[in-house]
Amino acid sequence: MIPHITRLLELWRIAAHYRLDTLVPAEELPIKARHALSLIRMHPAAWSSRERKNPLKLKQALEDMGPLAIKLGQLLSTRRDLIPPEILSQLVLLQDRVKPYDVDVLKTRIQQSLKADVNTLFARFDEQPLAAASIAQVHTAALHDGREVIVKVTRPNIRSQILQDFEILTWLGNTLENRIEAARALHLNEIIQDYRQIILNELDLSLEADNTRRMRHYFTGSSMMYVPEVYMDSTDVMVAERITGVPISDTETFDRLGMDRALLAERGLTIFFTQVFRDNFFHADMHPGNVFVETINPSNPRFIALDCAIMGELSKQDQMTVARMLLAVMNSNFMQLIQIVHQAGWIPPGTDQDALAREMRRTVGPMVSKPMDQLDFAGILLQVMDIARRFHLEIPPQLMLLLKTLVHVEGLGTDLYPQLDIWKLAKPILTEWVKSNMNPVKNLKEIGQQVPDLLLGAQDLPSLMIDSLNGLKNQSAWHDKQLRELQSLRMQIETQQRSNWIFGSMIAILLSIAIIAPWFVSVILIILAGFVSLWRVMK
Template structure:
C-alpha cells in the first residue's frame, strides 16, 4: 500500500483534499491519511451548508470519470444504500468537454492503420455526444451507410486504472479501521464495479454484447438493434449503424406516435431479453432508447448487460409468483434456490422481515405494485441479513425500474405486472415440463453411474492413503472448550469412582482373607497389609487432590 501511495501521491492528494473540501475530512482523519492532504482553505466553503448526499454527488463529479461511474453504479444498489442517497446519485452527470478532433483522428488512424479519409467517405468533426469514457461522431462509410463512431478518450484507461488502484487501497484500509464499511461489504461491491468498468472501456466487449442482442432480436417484433461494423472497430473504436429516431420520452401523440403501443412494445421487448434469453440491456435509460417513425423500438449502448441462467430465470418467476400471491414461503424458497440465502442466515428472522414486507403490499392491488421497487425492497431485506445479492440481479433490478419509469411516462394506465405475467407462466411451465424433468433425471442417473464406476478406484486410493498414514481428520465442534471441560469432569468422576471402588475391594478382600485363615500365614506375618493400605490411601488422596486442583470436578 505504501508503494502505491508514493507512486500515485499526486492523485492521492487530489482525492483526499477534495474529501476535505466537501466536508468529509473526518474520513481522512479516521483512515490516518492527514499527511497526504494539502492545507485546506480556512474560510467557510458554500458546500458546508449542503446535504451530505449532495456534497457526495458534487465530490464524485469533481473527481472525474471513475468516480462518476462508481456513483452511477452505487445509485442502482438500493439494497445497500438509503433512498435519499440513491436519489441524489441518480442525478450524476458527466460534465466533460469533448476532446479535440486531432486526437480523434490520431486514434482512428493508429488503430485502423489507414488515413481517416480512406476509412470513411465523410466524418463530422463535431461530436454529437461526449461522456467521461468517450465521445460519438457521425460518419459515412464507403458503402454509403450512415454510422456513428464511438472513440475512447485519450489516456482514459491509465486514469481509470490509477483511480481504481487508489480506491481499492482506500477501501481496504477503511475495512480495517471502520466497522460500518465492513458491514456494507463495500470492497466486494467495488470489485464488481471495477471489473464492469474495465469491460466498459473495451469497446470490443460492447461490440460482442450488441451482436448477441442483435441475434436475439432477429425475430423480435418489438425491438431492433443497430448493426456492428467490426472492420471499422477496435478496442478504442466502435462503429455502429446510425439510429434514425426520437428519444422514447420525447415522442408525442401529436407527432403520430401511439404512446400506449410504444410503451407496451418496449416493455415486452426488454422482458423477452430478460426472461426468454437471459441476456439483457443493463442500462435502458431514455438516452439509450429510441423510437422510429413506424413505432419500432431501437436500443443502443450495450456497455452494461445482465446475464441470467435458465435456473435463475425460473427461480425469478417463482419469486414473482410469490410476490403476486403474497406467499412468504414461496418467496423464501425462491431466494434459497437463487443462492441468495446461505446456511449462516437466521431464516426465522429473515422470514419475519419478509412477512413484514408482505404486509406492506397486502392491501395494494397487484396491478399497482411496482415490480422494480418490490424486487429492490426484497433485496434490501436480504442485504439486512447479510445475504449476498449477485451483481446480475442488481442490474436486473435497475433495468426493471428503468422500464417502469419509461412506461409510466408514456402510459400511466399500463400495468407492468400484467405484461410480465405471461413470461413468468412460460418459465414455470418450462420448469415442470416432463421433457425437462426427464432430461434432468437422465443427467442425475448418468452422474450416479459415473459415481458408482469411480467408487472402487476412489476406495483403493483411500486405502493406500490409510496404509501410508496420510489421512488427516479435522473435526470442527462449536464451543469445543466447553465440551472438553465437560468430558474432563466426567472422566475425573469416573476415575474417582474406580479408585474408591478398588480401594474398597482391596480392603474387603484383606479382611475376608484374614478372617478365613485360622493359622497365621507368612503373608499375614509381613506388614504387607499396612504397606498396601498406606499406598492405597496415598494414591486416593493424590487423585482427589489432582481432580480438585484442576477445577473440573
C-alpha cells in the first residue's frame, strides 16, 4: 500500500501550481520523461496557474515541498555542467536564501532552548536573517564581551514532515529494489535509511556543534582551512564565531582580489583527501553555501568550513580499499583494480573478471588523461553504476555518501579552476597514506598500544575459556544428538525403501504370473486359503 497518499497529492499539487512541466522544452526531454511530466498538467491546479512565467518557480516549488526537496536542489546547484543556467540560478538561491520564518518564533525557540532571555544572552541581536536554509536559519549577534557571533536556530515543526517524506522514499526504494536489479545492487533502501538518519541528526544542533569542535581540533593551526569556534549549543540552537569570507562560488571576487584560483583549487582538493584519509572525518555536504574562503590575505587564502552537520566516516578496511582503487586507476592498472574490488568482497563468484576489467578501462580510463573541464564525472559515475548492475557487483552503502561528496567536490573544482589536474595532486597524497598504513613498524606500534587493554582483559580470560568450552561441549552434545536422530531416520527410510522394493517386486511377479499362467494364481490362492483354515482350527 502506498503510504501518505495525502502528502503525495500535496506534492503533485505544488508541482502543478508552479507548472514545473514547463521548466524545460518538451522536445529536449526523453519520451518517458514527457509522459511523466504530462501528469502535472492533468492536475486542476495547473489549469488556473499563473506561475508559468515566474522566473523563480522552481525555487519556490522546492521550498513549498520541504527540506528534502531543498536538499536535492542544493546538490544539483553544484552541477553547472549539467544544469541549464536559468534553472541553476534558482537552485543557487537554495543554498542560503530559503524563505525565512518569523523572527519572534525564532527568539522564543532561543529562549526555550538556552533557558535565558535573548537580551541576557546577547548585547545585540540582528533580526534580519543572515541566511536561511532547509533545516535552520542564521542571525548575527554580539556577545556582551564584544565577540561577533552567528546564531543558528532550527526551523520549527519540520521533523514530522521529514519522517513522513522518508516513509514515502522507503516505499519507493522497496518498490525499486523488488523490480530493478541495479537498485538491489546499490542497496538502495539501506542508502535511504542511512540518509534518513543523517538528516535527523542534522536537526540536532548539539551534534553539529560536536562535529565542528572535532573538525576544528583536526585543523588547528592549519594554513589551508579554518573552522570557527563554538560558544554555546543545544538541540535547537548553536552560537558560534562569526567569520569573514565569501562563498567558494564567488569567482568574480577571487579575480578582483587577484587570488590564485589554481592554488585555491589545489588546497581544496588537498583538504578533501586529508579529511577522508588522515582524519577519516569528511564534510559530506559541500555545496557553496557551506564552503567559504577568507579574503583577508588574498595571497595566501584559507578555506572556511561551515555547517558540519553531515559528516562521513569509513571503516579502516573501506579507507584502504578506496585508496588502493584510486591508485590503481591513476596507474591505469585495471586488473589490479578488479583484484582489489574482489578482495573487498564486492564481486560475486563466477564473475568474468577480464571482461569487468575491460569495461572499467573503457569507462574510467579516460578520467586519468583529461583535465576536469573535459570530464563528465556524473556521467562516468552513472556508467560505473551500470557496470555494477550488469556484473552484479555489491556496492557498500557507506561508500555512497563518499560518492555524493565526490560529486560536490568535482562540481566545485570545475567552477573554481577547470584545468586542475586532480590525479597529479592526489597520487602522492594517496601513495604516502597507503605506505604509512602498510608500514609494519606502525602496525607493531598500534599492537603495542593495545597491550594494556589486552592485559586488563586477561583477568577475564579463564572465565571466558570455561564459558567457551562449556558452550562447545553443549554444542557437541547437541550435534551428537542431531547426528543420532539423522542416522535413525536414515535407517528407517532405508528399511522402508527395502520393504517397498520387496513388496513392489512381489506384486510385479504375481502380476506377471497372472498374465502368463492364470491357473498358477488359482493354485496359490487355494493353498493360502488352506493355511488360513488350518490356522483357525489350531487357534
